[in-house]
Amino acid sequence: MKRHFRELSVAAALGVLLLALALCAPAFYQPQPLLSLATRQAPVLVVACGMTLVILCRQIDISVGSQFAVCGVCAGLLAAMHWPLPLVLAASIACGAAMGAFNGLLIAGLELPSIVVTLATMAAWREGLLWLRQGVWVDLPDGVQWFGLSQAAGQWTLVMTALTLLTAMAFAMTHLSAGRFIYAVGSDAEAARLAGIRPRRMTFAVFTFTGALVGLAAMMNVTQSPQVDPNSGTGLELKTIAAVVVGGVAISGGRGSLWGAFVGLLLLACISPALTFMHVAAYWEKAIQGMIILLAVAADGWRNRKRNL
Amino acid sequence: MNVQRHGIKAFLFRQETVLGVVLVLEWFYFDAVGRNFGTYDNTCDILRHSSEIGLLALALTPIILTGGIDLSVGSLLGLCAILFGKLWRDAHLPIPLAMGCTLGLGALAGGLNAALITRLRLPPLIVTLGTYSLFRGLAEAITRGVDTFTNFPASFLALGQGRWLGVPAQAPVFLAVALGYWWLVHRSTFGRSFRAIGYSPEGARYAGIPVHRRLALVYVLAGVVSALAAILYTARLGQAKADAGTGYELFAITAVVLGGTSIFGGAGSVYGTLLGVTAIGALDNGLVHALQPGEMAGMLTGVLLIVVLAGSAAPKIISTLRARKAATRIAGHSS
Amino acid sequence: MQKWFVPILAVGLIFVTGCNHSSTSSARGGAPGGGQKLTIALLPKSKGNAYFVSCENGAAKAARELGVELIFDGPTDPDPARQNEIVDNWITMGVDAIAASCENKEGISTTLRRAQASGIKVITYDADAMPDARSFFVNQATPQGIGNALMDEAARLCSSNGEFAVITGSLTAENQIEWRKYVEARRASLYPGMKLVAVQACDDLKDKAQSETTALLGAYPDLKLVLSTTSLGVPGAAEAIKQAGKAGKVMNIGLGLPNENKRYVHEGVTQSVILWKTEDLGYLTVYAACALAKGELKPGDKTFKAGSLGEFKIEGDNIMLGKPFIFNRDNIDQFDF
Numbered sequence: 001m002k003r004h005f006r007e008l009s010v011a012a013a014l015g016v017l018l019l020a021l022a023l024c025a026p027a028f029y030q031p032q033p034l035l036s037l038a039t040r041q042a043p044v045l046v047v048a049c050g051m052t053l054v055i056l057c058r059q060i061d062i063s064v065g066s067q068f069a070v071c072g073v074c075a076g077l078l079a080a081m082h083w084p085l086p087l088v089l090a091a092s093i094a095c096g097a098a099m100g101a102f103n104g105l106l107i108a109g110l111e112l113p114s115i116v117v118t119l120a121t122m123a124a125w126r127e128g129l130l131w132l133r134q135g136v137w138v139d140l141p142d143g144v145q146w147f148g149l150s151q152a153a154g155q156w157t158l159v160m161t162a163l164t165l166l167t168a169m170a171f172a173m174t175h176l177s178a179g180r181f182i183y184a185v186g187s188d189a190e191a192a193r194l195a196g197i198r199p200r201r202m203t204f205a206v207f208t209f210t211g212a213l214v215g216l217a218a219m220m221n222v223t224q225s226p227q228v229d230p231n232s233g234t235g236l237e238l239k240t241i242a243a244v245v246v247g248g249v250a251i252s253g254g255r256g257s258l259w260g261a262f263v264g265l266l267l268l269a270c271i272s273p274a275l276t277f278m279h280v281a282a283y284w285e286k287a288i289q290g291m292i293i294l295l296a297v298a299a300d301g302w303r304n305r306k307r308n309l
Numbered sequence: 310m311n312v313q314r315h316g317i318k319a320f321l322f323r324q325e326t327v328l329g330v331v332l333v334l335e336w337f338y339f340d341a342v343g344r345n346f347g348t349y350d351n352t353c354d355i356l357r358h359s360s361e362i363g364l365l366a367l368a369l370t371p372i373i374l375t376g377g378i379d380l381s382v383g384s385l386l387g388l389c390a391i392l393f394g395k396l397w398r399d400a401h402l403p404i405p406l407a408m409g410c411t412l413g414l415g416a417l418a419g420g421l422n423a424a425l426i427t428r429l430r431l432p433p434l435i436v437t438l439g440t441y442s443l444f445r446g447l448a449e450a451i452t453r454g455v456d457t458f459t460n461f462p463a464s465f466l467a468l469g470q471g472r473w474l475g476v477p478a479q480a481p482v483f484l485a486v487a488l489g490y491w492w493l494v495h496r497s498t499f500g501r502s503f504r505a506i507g508y509s510p511e512g513a514r515y516a517g518i519p520v521h522r523r524l525a526l527v528y529v530l531a532g533v534v535s536a537l538a539a540i541l542y543t544a545r546l547g548q549a550k551a552d553a554g555t556g557y558e559l560f561a562i563t564a565v566v567l568g569g570t571s572i573f574g575g576a577g578s579v580y581g582t583l584l585g586v587t588a589i590g591a592l593d594n595g596l597v598h599a600l601q602p603g604e605m606a607g608m609l610t611g612v613l614l615i616v617v618l619a620g621s622a623a624p625k626i627i628s629t630l631r632a633r634k635a636a637t638r639i640a641g642h643s644s
Numbered sequence: 645m646q647k648w649f650v651p652i653l654a655v656g657l658i659f660v661t662g663c664n665h666s667s668t669s670s671a672r673g674g675a676p677g678g679g680q681k682l683t684i685a686l687l688p689k690s691k692g693n694a695y696f697v698s699c700e701n702g703a704a705k706a707a708r709e710l711g712v713e714l715i716f717d718g719p720t721d722p723d724p725a726r727q728n729e730i731v732d733n734w735i736t737m738g739v740d741a742i743a744a745s746c747e748n749k750e751g752i753s754t755t756l757r758r759a760q761a762s763g764i765k766v767i768t769y770d771a772d773a774m775p776d777a778r779s780f781f782v783n784q785a786t787p788q789g790i791g792n793a794l795m796d797e798a799a800r801l802c803s804s805n806g807e808f809a810v811i812t813g814s815l816t817a818e819n820q821i822e823w824r825k826y827v828e829a830r831r832a833s834l835y836p837g838m839k840l841v842a843v844q845a846c847d848d849l850k851d852k853a854q855s856e857t858t859a860l861l862g863a864y865p866d867l868k869l870v871l872s873t874t875s876l877g878v879p880g881a882a883e884a885i886k887q888a889g890k891a892g893k894v895m896n897i898g899l900g901l902p903n904e905n906k907r908y909v910h911e912g913v914t915q916s917v918i919l920w921k922t923e924d925l926g927y928l929t930v931y932a933a934c935a936l937a938k939g940e941l942k943p944g945d946k947t948f949k950a951g952s953l954g955e956f957k958i959e960g961d962n963i964m965l966g967k968p969f970i971f972n973r974d975n976i977d978q979f980d981f
Contacts (some may be wrong), residue, residue, distance in 0.1 A: 025863065033862040036887050040855050110626065112618050113572040115378075116467075119559060120614040127607030130720055135692030137904060151887060221851070225883045226907055229850040229876070233691060242438060251432040276859035282844050283454040284813055287446025293439035294425065301429030344737040351736045358729045454815025454845070470754060503937035546725055548751035552816050555722045597733040603691055603720045 006248030006300055007069065007260040013296070014267045018272060025277035027176050039155040039224065041269045042162035043068075043217035044239060045262065049169050050210030051240040052261045056186045057206050058253025062247060063099070063122035064240060068233030070129050071096045071218035076138035076228030085147060091221075093180035093215035104204035113201075121122015122237070129230055138228040145226050158220050165213075170258040182206065186253030242289075243268050246296040267292065324621040325581045331613065332588045335595060336559035348497035351594065353477045357469075357545065359590035360479040361386065361538040361554070363583070365561035367490045370582045373493065373565055376507040376574025377433035379528065382535045382561060383424060384444035386554030389415050389539035391448050393550035394458025403531075404465050412536045417431070418444060419532020423525035441558070448551040458549040466490045468560030479541055486534065491579045499523060507574025519585025563610060564589055567617055681713050684933045685734045686926070687727060688718040689771065689817075693848070694901055695875050695922060698981045699770070702909070702926030709951055710934050715739065724748050724816075731755045735762055737908040741933040743782070745770035749818050753777035765936040769929040771819035775961065779936055779943060782929045783962040784920040787819065792825020793968040794897070795835065797916050798869050801895040805837035806868030811881055811898070813848045813874030815818050820873045827871070839865065846877055853880025861888050872898030878917060882908035902971050902979040909976050917971040923981055924953055925965055932963055 021028045024216025028034075045183070047064055054061045075092040079085070099121070106117045146154025173179035181202055184192040189199040222228055249256025270288055340347035372379050373638045389411050396407040418440070425436045471478050494500040501525050505513040514520050543549045568585035570577025592613070593606045686703050688696035700716050707714035715734070719726035732755055733744055740746055742759055746752040746768055753774035756766050760777065769782035798808055810827070810877070812820050831838050841864050846853035857870055857880065866951070870881045878900035885894050891913040900917040908914040931950035935941035941948060948956050948963055957964050971979065 027862055027865060030862060032888055033858055036858045036884070037855075040537055040851070040858070106615065106619070110619055110622050112615075112622060113566075116562075116566045116614065116618060119563060119566075120611040122611070123559075123563075123607040124611030127604040127611070127720060129607065130692045131602060131604035133692075134697050136694055136697060139903075154886075224855070225879075227850070227879060227904065231849055232851050234847070234849060238438070238441075242442075245435050245438070251434050272855070273859040273862070276842070276844070277857070277863040279842070280864065280917075281453070282842075283446075283449040283452075285446065286442050288452050290439050290441070290443025290446050293442065294436070296426060297431050297435050297439065298429055301431040302423070348736065351733075354729075354736055355731050358725075358732065361725075449815065455821050457748075457750070457816075457818075466754075470758075542725065545754075546728060546748065546751040547754040548748055550724060550748065550751075550816055551721065552724055552814070555724070557723070593729070594733055597717060597730055598737055600715060603717050603726075603730070607720060 004248075004257075004260075005303065006296075007257065007263055009299055010247055010260065010263045010267055010296060013292075014042040014263060014270070017267065017270055018279050021270075021274055025274075028273065028277045033271045035152075035159070037269070037273060038159045041264060041265065042158045043220045044243075044264055044269070045162045046165060046213050046217040046220065047167055047236060048240040048261050048265050049258060050213035051237075052207050052249055052256065052258050053169075053182060054114075055241070055244055055249050055251060056180050056182050056253055056256060057203055058186045058189070058208070059203060060241070060251075061103065061114065061118045061129055061207065061210060062237040062241070063103065063118040063125065064210070065233040065236035066129070067096055067211060067214045068218050068221070068236050069101045069230055069246075070099065070125050071130060071215045072222050072228050073133060073230050075219050075222045076140060079140050079144045079222070080138055082141065085144065089216070089219045092219040095214045096215025096218065097208050097212040097267050100214070101204070101208040103211070104207035106285050108204040109206060120260065127298060134232050135230055137230070140222070140226050140228065142226075146224060147223055154223065158224070161220065165216075166258060166262055173258060183254055186255075188254070240265075241270065242293050246293055248300070264296075267296075275294040316433075316569065324567075324617060325578065325584060325621045328567055328569070328581065328588055328615055331617065332591065333340060333585060335588065335591050339591070339595030339599060343595055343600075346595055346598045351598070352533045353472075354592045355476045355587070355594045356483070356575050357479055358594065359586050360477075360483050361542045361545075361587040362557055362560045362564065362589075363483055363630060364486055364534050364538040364541070365488055365557055365581065366564040366582050366586050368527075368531040369561050369565050370490065370570055370579055371494055371500070371503050372433075372531060373570050373572060374500075374503040374507050374574060375524060376510070377527075378437060378562070378572075379422065379433065379531050380437040380558050381418075381440040381444055382531055383554040383557035383559075384441045384448070385415060385418050385535040386539045386557060388418065388444040388448040389536040390543050390549040390553040391452050391456075391458065391551055392620065392627075393536075393540060393543060395451065398458050398462070408540055411540060412533050415532040415534075415536025415539070416529050417532070419529040419535070420525070422532070423528035426528065427521040427524050445551070445555075448553075451600060452551045454551060456551075458543075459547060461543070461547060464543055466547055469541055469546070479545075482537070482541065486537070487579065487583060494579050496578075499526070503527070504575050504620055507576070517603060560589065563614060567614060569621070580594065585605075681711065683713045683739040683743070683939050684717060684937070685715040685717075685739045685742045686929070687730060687742065687806055688716070689727075689745050689747050690722075691718045691720050691760060693875075694904065698901065698922040699745075699926035699929070701981075702923030702928075702929045703891065703921070703925075706927040706930035706934075706951060710931065712930070712934050715923065718749075724751065727752055728755045732761060735759050735764060739764060741765040741767070741937040743769055743929045743933045743939070744773065746773045746779075746819075747771070747817065748850075765933065767929065767933050767936060769925060778956075778970040779961065780932060780934055780941070781962050782797050782925065784922075784925050784965045786962070786964075786970045788826045790899070790918075790968055791823050792830050793918050793970070794823070794871055794873070795827045795830035795838075795899055796919065797970065798836055798871055798895075799831075801897065801915055802838065802868045804835050807839045807841045807864055807866050808869040808871055809842045809844065809864065809867060810840065811853050811856060811870060811872040811874065811877035812845050814841060814874065815843075815845045815876075823873050823946060832894045837891070846874065848874055848876045850880040852885045853877040854916050857881040857884035858888065861877055861885065861890060861894065867894055867897040869897065872900070874898075875900040875904065875919075878914060879885075879904050879908060882913045886913045888926075901981060902976050903981060905971070906976055909971070909973050912973075915972065917976070918967055918968050919971065920967075920969055921981075927951065927953060928956065928963065928965060 073093045078088045107114045181197045183258045185199045185202045243265035244261040247260035393411040458463045502518045564585035568581025756777035766778040767780045768778045772781045844856040872878045878898040896914045897916045905917045928950045
């Protein structure tokens with residue numbers, strides 16, 4: 001119970017929010033809008049899973065938004081050239097993995113600080129995409145949206161994909177040695193190295209894997225509408241980092257779980273629709289989001305303070 | 310880690326030197342290719358455009374030295390800008406008093422960051438990520454997104470748009486703040502304590518340094534400087550809006566890191582930050598003069614950042630490779 | 645040695661530039677360097693927006709016909725001060741005319757006035773600055789005309805009775821604020837039966853417009869129409885309405901480009917898209933800027949002829965492109981932009 005204090009308190013906060021919605025705006029609980037909301041958040045969840053691994057390793061990746069946009073446009077262009085969808089998916093994942101590997105090379109290979117490297121790649125890729133595409137949208141042919149399935153089937157596919165991935169990764173983190181190695185590298189890289197783990201290889205692998213996840217998420221986003229907006233993914237890094245951190249993953253690495261990130265994401269994703277349903281004006285959204293992030297971490301800090309004294 | 314070595318080889322590989330060379334190359338390139346780049350008027354423009362980001366970068370330097378970070382400075386700039394506008398227009402305060410109050414409010418906001426980081430021992434990245442949203446959100450909420458403040462008196466606007474003894478009016482302000490931070494970081498005991506805290510907060514505490522008070526000082530100062538930058542911004546644009554300063558924190562961090570301050574803390578200099586600010590400012594300005602599209606600025610800044618960082622990491626990698634080669638040779642001999 | 649490096653470098657660079665001391669006006673005279681080619685600088689609100697890409701296509705065509713050099717550059721990040729900085733640089737470069745679409749009305753006027761003072765001709769297009777900061781405003785349609793067209797169309801589709809919501813680009817974009825003002829004024833005077841229930845911002849992101857609209861559809865079950873003042877809003881809202889299964893029950897209109905909306909208009913999800921011929925806007929802007937720089941267009945003129953597009957009326961200092969155009973199922977296929 002104590003170990004999962006943060007996850008439980010965030011879940012409690014989410015419960016309070018959902019309760020408030022049930023009382024003030026029961027219209028929130030309709031199946032179709034909820035499914036649509038879940039489908040829109042599914043790509044974000046996939047990226048948040050990757051971000052969790054990165055932060056567990058005591059690194060950070062603020063270039064995921066730009067990677068998302070680049071993979072999305074790549075996937076869109078290939079789909080527009082009538083490539084078969086599985087191949088487009090593979091290409092998107094490969095594109096993301098390549099960008100993640102580039103990050104990983106600089107961070108693990110040259111031992112440069114991750115916040116700076118990903119700051120640089122974020123700017124370079126986003127502006128590079130803008131330079132090449134000039135913001136023009138990609139029109140997708142019929143059959144790409146929802147993988148050619150019906151809307152309901154497509155939405156359920158995307159949501160279940162994200163949830164399955166989350167469950168699989170959560171299982172892997174606790175039961176597979178690779179998962180434990182990530183926790184080890186994040187807690188104390190030197191001790192991990194002495195124990196026979198190779199921190200730099202793990203870090204490189206984590207960044208590449210996160211890039212691949214971003215490619216998957218971008219493909220999931222592309223199949224949700226008949227056009228690709230090259231500006232999509234703006235703000236994705238902040239959304240996922242906030243969700244992961246609110247969910248209890250320590251920024252200093254080594255502590256936290258994917259389920260926490262999941263609950264954190266749910267909480268933050270519900271704020272905007274909750275405000276709309278409760279007829280609160282749009283300009284309060286950022287302030288409320290900031291307050292929630294601060295409250296979530298402050299509660300933890302208060303607990304730490306009492307413990308340390 | 311940046312080990313301070315001496316001698317000409319070490320000097321050549323120092324990040325500030327690499328950046329200085331890049332800056333000189335930039336300058337000559339744009340002078341040749343751009344139209345009217347290397348003129349006095351243009352240099353004044355570069356100074357004017359970089360003054361707010363430069364102030365934020367100066368404020369971030371000691372923070373990053375202590376191993377922390379402050380992502381909220383851009384949002385605080387926006388919040389202070391509209392607070393300044395509100396104090397002047399709606400509370401009818403005279404401009405100097407409104408400026409003073411805004412600086413005070415900036416200090417308070419910095420104090421919020423400081424309190425959460427020092428009292429509750431929260432990681433600065435998360436705290437300032439939260440205040441990044443909170444401050445911008447408050448700015449949007451106060452103005453309901455739509456309100457803007459304009460029609461400031463000409464005497465105030467001269468601060469951002471006019472000249473004082475031939476140099477842009479921002480120059481003396483920027484110079485004063487730069488000197489202040491230089492003194493704080495390089496000449497005072499505070500500065501040494503920042504580096505110590507950056508190397509090891511626990512060790513610094515055992516050495517008798519009042520860690521919490523020093524940290525609180527740098528975050529509060531960052532708040533005050535953000536407010537000052539907001540005032541200059543409003544004077545330069547002639548308008549205060551809730552979206553002022555969007556994205557400035559990332560430019561400021563880029564400038565600081567370009568200048569050689571290690572993001573891990575413990576090493577860095579104000580000179581480097583100034584060089585970083587100038588390099589980015591000259592790049593942005595020069596690309597327009599060279600008729601290059603705006604996207605190039607972002608791409609080149611990213612590339613520049615990686616090249617400069619990799620360049621300064623080069624000696625370490627070369628020595629590691631050499632050591633490895635020597636080790637295998639020894640192993641070969643002994644077997 | 646390290647200590648003195650930076651001051652020496654700084655002094656050195658300033659010395660080098662000081663030797664190049666040339667005031668902007670003399671530089672401007674010599675800048676085109678021999679060739680008499682005029683330089684027209686076109687400033688969009690931001691790059692990466694298909695609307696401005698379309699304007700640029702028209703502008704480039706006009707530049708080729710006139711034989712002038714066209715500079716097209718704009719902010720790539722949401723920093724509102726970036727437009728000012730780019731114009732400042734153009735003043736130093738000594739361009740002949742600047743045509744700007746203004747994100748911040750008062751903010752940009754600061755630097756546009758400086759441009760005028762240094763002899764550069766200034767006009768605005770798409771989004772105006774303060775009247776004293778520019779000679780003419782190439783107006784695709786007056787803000788009042790746009791607001792009226794939007795509200796009239798909304799009322800027509802809802803039979804003047806019902807709830808509607810507005811999706812705007814950002815809460816701070818001034819021309820959208822002005823259009824909303826006229827929408828509200830029109831509603832208050834002619835259509836009291838229409839009720840505006842919510843204004844949401846989508847940060848000029850189609851995905852966000854989709855999410856916001858999904859929430860709006862749930863939060864306001866009696867919602868009859870979604871109106872977008874940004875071209876990114878209409879397709880996003882359309883997708884949300886389609887996914888909620890409310891196509892045809894909730895109307896979708898707004899300002900948008902035909903190409904981005906053709907699919908939804910044919911499917912009946914979007915009823916009307918209102919815009920103007922953006923390429924013509926760019927074309928007319930460059931012609932006007934060039935004429936102004938050459939002295940052929942003067943304040944007080946009543947008409948202006950722009951190349952192959954013919955004559956345009958000038959009302960006061962507004963060069964009128966025409967009325968807003970309503971694209972719907974019947975005519976949208978005729979256009980490609």
